[in-house]
Amino acid sequence: xxxxxxxxxxxxxxxxxxxxxxxxxxxxxxxxxxxxxxxxxxxxxxxxxxxxxxxxxxxxxxxxxxxxxxxxxxxxxxxxxxxxxxxxxxxxxxxxxxxxxxxxxxxxxxxxxxxxxxxxxxxxxxxxxxxxxxxxxxxxxxxxxxxxxxxxxxxxxxxxxxxxxxxxxxxxxxxxxxxxxxxxxxxxxxxxxxxx
Amino acid sequence: xxxxxxxxxxxxxxxxxxxxxxxxxxxxxxxxxxxxxxxxxxxxxxxxxxxxxxxxxxxxxxxxxxxxxxxxxxxxxxxxxxxxxxxxxxxxxxxxxxxxxxxxxxxxxxxxxxxxxxxxxxxxxxxxxxxxxxxxxxxxxxxxxxxxxxxxxxxxxxxxxxxxxxxxxxxxxxxxxxxxxxxxxxxxxxxxxxxxxxxxxxxxxxxxxxxxxxxxxxxxxxxxxxxxxxxxxxxxxxxxxxxxxxxxxxxxxxxxxxxxxxxxxxxxxxxxxxxxxxxxxxxxxxxxxxxxxxxxxxxxxxxxxxxxxxxxxxxxxxxxxxxxxxxxxxxxxxxxxxxxxxxxxxxxxxxxxxxxxxxxxxxxxxxxxxxxxxxxxxxxxxxxxxxxxxxxxxxxxxxxxxxxxxx
Numbered sequence: 203x204x205x206x207x208x209x210x211x212x213x214x215x216x217x218x219x220x221x222x223x224x225x226x227x228x229x230x231x232x233x234x235x236x237x238x239x240x241x242x243x244x245x246x247x248x249x250x251x252x253x254x255x256x257x258x259x260x261x262x263x264x265x266x267x268x269x270x271x272x273x274x275x276x277x278x279x280x281x282x283x284x285x286x287x288x289x290x291x292x293x294x295x296x297x298x299x300x301x302x303x304x305x306x307x308x309x310x311x312x313x314x315x316x317x318x319x320x321x322x323x324x325x326x327x328x329x330x331x332x333x334x335x336x337x338x339x340x341x342x343x344x345x346x347x348x349x350x351x352x353x354x355x356x357x358x359x360x361x362x363x364x365x366x367x368x369x370x371x372x373x374x375x376x377x378x379x380x381x382x383x384x385x386x387x388x389x390x391x392x393x394x395x396x397x398x
Numbered sequence: 399x400x401x402x403x404x405x406x407x408x409x410x411x412x413x414x415x416x417x418x419x420x421x422x423x424x425x426x427x428x429x430x431x432x433x434x435x436x437x438x439x440x441x442x443x444x445x446x447x448x449x450x451x452x453x454x455x456x457x458x459x460x461x462x463x464x465x466x467x468x469x470x471x472x473x474x475x476x477x478x479x480x481x482x483x484x485x486x487x488x489x490x491x492x493x494x495x496x497x498x499x500x501x502x503x504x505x506x507x508x509x510x511x512x513x514x515x516x517x518x519x520x521x522x523x524x525x526x527x528x529x530x531x532x533x534x535x536x537x538x539x540x541x542x543x544x545x546x547x548x549x550x551x552x553x554x555x556x557x558x559x560x561x562x563x564x565x566x567x568x569x570x571x572x573x574x575x576x577x578x579x580x581x582x583x584x585x586x587x588x589x590x591x592x593x594x595x596x597x598x599x600x601x602x603x604x605x606x607x608x609x610x611x612x613x614x615x616x617x618x619x620x621x622x623x624x625x626x627x628x629x630x631x632x633x634x635x636x637x638x639x640x641x642x643x644x645x646x647x648x649x650x651x652x653x654x655x656x657x658x659x660x661x662x663x664x665x666x667x668x669x670x671x672x673x674x675x676x677x678x679x680x681x682x683x684x685x686x687x688x689x690x691x692x693x694x695x696x697x698x699x700x701x702x703x704x705x706x707x708x709x710x711x712x713x714x715x716x717x718x719x720x721x722x723x724x725x726x727x728x729x730x731x732x733x734x735x736x737x738x739x740x741x742x743x744x745x746x747x748x749x750x751x752x753x754x755x756x757x758x759x760x761x762x763x764x765x766x767x768x769x770x771x772x773x774x775x776x777x778x779x780x781x782x783x784x785x786x787x788x789x790x791x792x793x794x795x796x797x798x799x800x801x802x803x804x805x
Contacts, residue, residue, distance in 0.1 A: 228737045259623055261750055263765040287641045312623030315775045338450035338804055354462050
């Protein structure tokens, strides 16, 4: 019998009662959450259970929700049961001031770098990780760049000389010009008029 | 200089191993990545990988871009098979937006995806040849990668970073030259691939270099999150095209080749077999596309004006197209809020897109599941105890693409 989302949900509720919550099925994928200190228990159950057999970790990442005090960071696991070919998504939420989550490296070797990446970009501290250091960014970096408080560069900034890239400056590459560039041109013209 | 003048740093006498930096710009690494190898003679004791040299923060950049502006970012993941990444991204958007594409579009996409799978595999396999000392095969198949790039060029105008297609279909219909070139490829490539196989498959030197090198068991491969040809070489028949068919792959007949030992030789054989399977899929798709006649043969995109960027000549001549063009470019169309994971069978594994939309014009969060980022961490286990020269073959046969690893 192939597994169904409904059945997985029942099994989880039988085992963990009210501790697993927020069951949803966005675009057909069963999604649920658990308290963060339960993450290994849930992952272990999903892995070991003779019926569920979620033994392939497809993906691990984090999402930052600055508007949810106390649960700003979500660590998201995508698991796959290759035999029955069904995927689920499992989330744990954590406080951004104390982003400690147990590591899944003992269960999945694949989690090693994915957790390092998650630490690198979101600062999630995976307790028990064998080598938790930055992986894509430089070691000296002192912030976690994918958090929402770090906006991308403002396209209309003026302190940067990127004339050669078609933005701002006086060369004016047609449509590439920013609003700032246009205003400067207008101001120049105004000044010119006054002199005349 | 007499011996007493040599001052060795303290403790270095006890060290019996040699440290060797392989990379970041070593010709054998085929990309910017560094391996710090600890060598005992020529045996590898341990390896530590450093990656991220070409990290470009795509996930952050994507948080401020429209959906159609993210396609060029996906080009630069696995740049040996950009069209697969592009299609994967379009399919993810279509899943989020609920767009249903016509069959002809699906088949055209299949042709493009399988062509790029061939181009990726032939590069990877011929590079394995180069690293084991056989340059001929590489030069020989390169002509046919060129032909594949010419086909891309006919369809989208560019060759390497293709930015091919749009949400809902293609930017224009395939022209006759494209079809002629695809036909030419289908007619000529089998002979070349056969000859390529003859050069390697039973070549004594090649076999001795690759059999047993970098072997991994199916269990370990699964635990390490291997996907694609690397997992199949270890004997697991997992293929996204079969397990969760997308773009009408269910309409095609093909087999999933699997290996047994998961070593470099099996990976090579699996890739070669996959090229044959891809050829057969393209042949089938080509025939299916030819069956569309009349008005049906002109269908190359879904009818979704809210998301499909209209053709430029329509923008200049038709009011409606101009309005939609404006709305899409200015970001006036919000996407539905939702959370979607979609994956395609990339040339080196399962390429996944995890997209969270909060209903705005840009994704709230976009995460790429990059297959080679995930399986490269097994490299230390694969090479421990092996010879230095094996380490190089293992690296090339894993098909590591720095662009994808570093995103």
